[in-house]
Amino acid sequence: MSETKLIEYFEMMNNDDVVLSFNGVMTHELLVVMAELLKEKYNTKFSNPRFSKKLFGIFIELMQNISYYSKDKMVVENGDRGVGKGIILVKELEIGYVVMAGNIVSKEDTVKIGKKIDLVNSLNGDKLKELYKKTIKEQRKEGQIGGGIGFIDIARKSSEKISYSFKEMGNNRYFFEIKITIKEKKEETYG
Numbered sequence: 136m137s138e139t140k141l142i143e144y145f146e147m148m149n150n151d152d153v154v155l156s157f158n159g160v161m162t163h164e165l166l167v168v169m170a171e172l173l174k175e176k177y178n179t180k181f182s183n184p185r186f187s188k189k190l191f192g193i194f195i196e197l198m199q200n201i202s203y204y205s206k207d208k209m210v211v212e213n214g215d216r217g218v219g220k221g222i223i224l225v226k227e228l229e230i231g232y233v234v235m236a237g238n239i240v241s242k243e244d245t246v247k248i249g250k251k252i253d254l255v256n257s258l259n260g261d262k263l264k265e266l267y268k269k270t271i272k273e274q275r276k277e278g279q280i281g282g283g284i285g286f287i288d289i290a291r292k293s294s295e296k297i298s299y300s301f302k303e304m305g306n307n308r309y310f311f312e313i314k315i316t317i318k319e320k321k322e323e324t325y326g
Contacts (some may be wrong), residue, residue, distance in 0.1 A: 155223075201238045222238070266287055300312050
């Protein structure tokens with residue numbers, strides 16, 4: 136990328152009220168640092184402390200999803216498995232925030248991810264809570280990295296349905312993009 140394009144990117148980020156963005160390898164250490172920055176900056180900004188917890192929780196969940204599930208991996212020092220690469224950004228709105236993330240997934244993953252998000256998007260708050268409790272009680276499958284509650288938890292914290300898309304990149308690679316909106320007022324919460 137030329138210097139001219141870099142400054143265009145910088146100006147676009149500033150003009151679009153992007154308060155945090157990162158593109159690269161999502162290591163655990165990076166997650167901790169970025170989450171702390173977000174937490175410190177926004178913990179006292181909002182009148183409702185639950186709002187900052189929602190923002191923080193969604194941010195962490197999306198970074199972990201990239202770290203664990205991205206098909207673009209990089210082996211880090213002392214790592215026994217690759218760490219996923221992707222992009223994440225937090226954009227400020229008048230009434231809250233949008234958290235967006237993206238990473239490479241396989242064709243098979245698009246089907247699984249689509250089914251999970253479509254399911255949680257079809258449920259209301261009480262049904263999401265039931266699914267959350269049921270999923271926590273289930274045994275993890277051998278080799279399963281997470282607890283299977285990520286999209287459920289995100290939907291419960293989101294003010295709107297989860298927005299997502301896949302763009303074919305070739306060679307069984309798809310760019311998965313997810314967008315979560317969080318509004319400060321509790322009554323506007325989706326899940």
